[in-house]
Amino acid sequence: MVPTALPQGLGQSLGQNLGQGALVVFHQQAGTPGGDAGLPWVEMAIALWMAGAIVFAGFQIAGYARFRRRLLSDGEVIGREGRVTIIESAHASGPLAFGLFRKYVALPIDFADHYDAEERAFALAHECAHHDRGDLAANMAALALLALHWCNPLAWIAYRAFRADQELACDALVLARHAGANPAVYGRAILKAASGRHFAA
Numbered sequence: 001m002v003p004t005a006l007p008q009g010l011g012q013s014l015g016q017n018l019g020q021g022a023l024v025v026f027h028q029q030a031g032t033p034g035g036d037a038g039l040p041w042v043e044m045a046i047a048l049w050m051a052g053a054i055v056f057a058g059f060q061i062a063g064y065a066r067f068r069r070r071l072l073s074d075g076e077v078i079g080r081e082g083r084v085t086i087i088e089s090a091h092a093s094g095p096l097a098f099g100l101f102r103k104y105v106a107l108p109i110d111f112a113d114h115y116d117a118e119e120r121a122f123a124l125a126h127e128c129a130h131h132d133r134g135d136l137a138a139n140m141a142a143l144a145l146l147a148l149h150w151c152n153p154l155a156w157i158a159y160r161a162f163r164a165d166q167e168l169a170c171d172a173l174v175l176a177r178h179a180g181a182n183p184a185v186y187g188r189a190i191l192k193a194a195s196g197r198h199f200a201a
Contacts, residue, residue: 057144083103088107088109094194105127
């Protein structure tokens, strides 16, 4: 069979139509496999993680700012320990340290009624030890990491263990500074403080 040439106009039109059809098919296959649009699971997971981190961080910042403002609203300065200002506040349920740049220790207004003189000295020394060790800055860094890993249960376990280690380290520091002190009295002071403390350093 001898090939016969198509008319010039018909050949050009057929070629253009075939080329456009192939281009449409190529774009459909390259966009999504099988030409079927799927859910962007990766983008959705990243958005959920970011939203959780922002909400967690915002909640922590707002809670700390509100708590600090309440303590200082009626806080009365009753003394100083180096760079640490000692205040007495009705909003303090127990001795606690707060403040990163301006360091404070807040005491409840009935502090003298529930602690004897030796217990008061130990409770105050414990809270000042948090400032001396830089625990408040470490806590902020730990909370920032926890915000990034809010969906990881191991991160929450590690944070609680970290806070418990802080308390033990402060206990060891205070007892080392007060060599010869009665550990039972110190333990009694810490138990009293822990029973009424809501926001510890």
